[in-house]
Amino acid sequence: MRNPGSYLSVSAEDKLFRKIRFQGKIIEDAEEVDCFTCQHCNKIVPVKPMCDPADAGGLCKQCMGLICEQCYGKRDCTPLMKKIEQVEDKARFLRQMQEWG
Numbered sequence: 001m002r003n004p005g006s007y008l009s010v011s012a013e014d015k016l017f018r019k020i021r022f023q024g025k026i027i028e029d030a031e032e033v034d035c036f037t038c039q040h041c042n043k044i045v046p047v048k049p050m051c052d053p054a055d056a057g058g059l060c061k062q063c064m065g066l067i068c069e070q071c072y073g074k075r076d077c078t079p080l081m082k083k084i085e086q087v088e089d090k091a092r093f094l095r096q097m098q099e100w101g
Contacts, residue, residue, distance in 0.1 A: 039065030042080045 035046045039060060045068045047056040057068040062077035 036066045038068040038071055039063055039079050040067050040071040040074075040077070043068045043070075 033046045058072035060067050
């Protein structure tokens with residue numbers, strides 16, 4: 001992958017990350033890797049330098065966004081922002097129903 005979009009910095013000095021496993025090895029020091037964010041579930045996906053995008057997950061042909069392996073296996077395209085809008089619409093509808101009582 002030539003332009004993954006961002007990078008992830010993991011520090012093993014923090015107590016929460018003492019036993020973090022990344023790409024098959026346990027991180028003992030600070031580590032920086034290229035990554036991208038899945039357009040469907042907002043998961044951070046690390047990628048190896050110059051790898052094929054299909055190895056890291058895939059490309060959704062409907063929204064043209066990079067997605068993780070779990071979302072690639074699903075057949076529907078529901079980007080994260082669309083999911084958030086659906087939740088907001090439902091909350092707005094329920095508020096209106098309570099007002100009308």
